[in-house]
Amino acid sequence: xxxxxxxxxxxxxxxxxxxxxxxxxxxxxxxxxxxxxxxxxxxxxxxxxxxxxxxxxxxxxxxxxxxxxxxxxxxxxxxxxxxxxxxxxxxxxxxxxxxxxxxxxxxxxxxxxxxxxxxxxxxxxxxxxxxxxxxxxxxxxxxxxxxxxxxxxxxxxxxxxxxxxxxxxxxxxxxxxxxxxxxxxxxxxxxxxxxxxxxxxxxxxxxxxxxxxxxxxxxxxxxxxxxxxxxxxxxxxxxxxxxxxxxxxxxxxxxxxxxxxxxxxxxxxxxxxxxxxxxxxxxxxxxxxxxxxxxxxxxxxxxxxxxxxxxxxxxxxxxxxxxxxxxxxxxxxxxxxxxxxxxxxxxxxxxxxxxxxxxxxxxxxxxxxxxxxx
DNA sequence: GGGCTCTTCGGTCGGGATAG
DNA sequence: CTATCCCGACCGAAGAGCCC
Numbered sequence: 001x002x003x004x005x006x007x008x009x010x011x012x013x014x015x016x017x018x019x020x021x022x023x024x025x026x027x028x029x030x031x032x033x034x035x036x037x038x039x040x041x042x043x044x045x046x047x048x049x050x051x052x053x054x055x056x057x058x059x060x061x062x063x064x065x066x067x068x069x070x071x072x073x074x075x076x077x078x079x080x081x082x083x084x085x086x087x088x089x090x091x092x093x094x095x096x097x098x099x100x101x102x103x104x105x106x107x108x109x110x111x112x113x114x115x116x117x118x119x120x121x122x123x124x125x126x127x128x129x130x131x132x133x134x135x136x137x138x139x140x141x142x143x144x145x146x147x148x149x150x151x152x153x154x155x156x157x158x159x160x161x162x163x164x165x166x167x168x169x170x171x172x173x174x175x176x177x178x179x180x181x182x183x184x185x186x187x188x189x190x191x192x193x194x195x196x197x198x199x200x201x202x203x204x205x206x207x208x209x210x211x212x213x214x215x216x217x218x219x220x221x222x223x224x225x226x227x228x229x230x231x232x233x234x235x236x237x238x239x240x241x242x243x244x245x246x247x248x249x250x251x252x253x254x255x256x257x258x259x260x261x262x263x264x265x266x267x268x269x270x271x272x273x274x275x276x277x278x279x280x281x282x283x284x285x286x287x288x289x290x291x292x293x294x295x296x297x298x299x300x301x302x303x304x305x306x307x308x309x310x311x312x313x314x315x316x317x318x319x320x321x322x323x324x325x326x327x328x329x330x331x332x333x334x335x336x337x338x339x340x341x342x343x344x345x346x347x348x349x350x351x352x353x354x355x356x357x358x359x360x361x362x363x364x365x366x367x368x369x370x371x372x373x374x
Numbered sequence: 375g376g377g378c379t380c381t382t383c384g385g386t387c388g389g390g391a392t393a394g
Numbered sequence: 395c396t397a398t399c400c401c402g403a404c405c406g407a408a409g410a411g412c413c414c
Contacts, residue, residue: 088385132402143384314388
């Protein structure tokens with residue numbers, strides 16, 4: 001066209017109706033029309049200018065893809081995610097079906113605004129969903145949408161921006177005393193489960209770790225324990241044996257002298273020969289199952305009867321950790337014993353100890369004050 | 375300007391109820 | 395007894411912020 005310079009970015013034409021239509025090349029070099037036409041040339045120019053800026057900033061979103069439904073995209077996301085553990089896949093699918101799909105699943109991606117996300121969360125909580133589960137669902141949706149932003153150019157910005165919505169409200173677990181742990185152990189219907197309780201508490205083990213222990217993991221004199229495996233129960237696959245939860249989970253523990261004799265006796269009386277024999281097997285010789293144990297010892301009723309209502313098996317591990325922290329070890333040492341890579345949990349125990357120290361100090365001060373006033 | 379701590383984000387395991 | 399549903403708690407890696 002004579003006299004007309006080609007535009008640096010995009011193209012523009014006047015339609016028979018008198019309105020202006022613009023088109024442009026996306027980052028994928030495909031030509032697209034703007035979703036609407038403009039009443040005058042200036043408006044069209046402004047649209048192109050804004051568009052160019054977003055594209056330069058790498059924030060351009062493909063309008064066609066924005067029509068994909070949130071639920072479909074999320075479903076695809078889970079399927080395509082590499083290296084998710086089976087447990088996580090199960091959880092994600094469940095969260096999607098239960099807490100996401102029914103609310104925003106049929107919404108096109110482009111229609112999922114921050115306001116819609118906010119409302120979704122409000123609805124979820126109003127429906128009686130706990131903070132914890134709402135936070136989980138929120139985090140999943142956010143992770144999905146982050147991929148939509150970063151990799152697929154479906155969205156410009158993640159609409160999940162509710163402050164604190166990803167936070168799970170931590171709750172205090174009861175702290176068992178040494179005496180209570182022994183009471184619990186004594187209440188076990190059979191001797192070998194008594195040992196299970198004591199080893200779990202004094203070696204601060206996880207359930208999956210303690211039931212995976214084998215004869216070869218215990219030093220002959222019961223002084224050391226080698227944690228090298230852990231089991232998880234996976235839907236449709238049953239018990240799965242693998243490495244412990246974290247890298248630091250593989251560890252060697254010194255067994256407190258107080259339970260060594262018991263452990264050695266347990267090995268003699270109950271554990272099959274051979275280094276691969278399980279320390280605490282089920283009656284069928286295979287790994288003990290959680291629900292099997294709970295039902296067998298009637299856990300819920302038991303702890304209630306002993307005045308420890310609401311105590312979980314995992315609280316044995318907590319108790320052990322608290323005791324260890326009270327002995328006055330460093331955070332690093334505590335982490336090593338717990339099999340943690342992360343210091344957060346260890347710090348919680350040390351804080352609990354500090355509070356106890358404070359209480360002791362306060363009591364001492366009181367005594368001193370009483371003395372002075374005499 | 376390198377090592378530390380804190381926060382954010384994504385991911386994994388534990389526990390109880392209940393149906394089979 | 396096992397399997398599964400539903401929910402709650404816990405954890406690791408990397409990025410952000412901070413302090414020498």
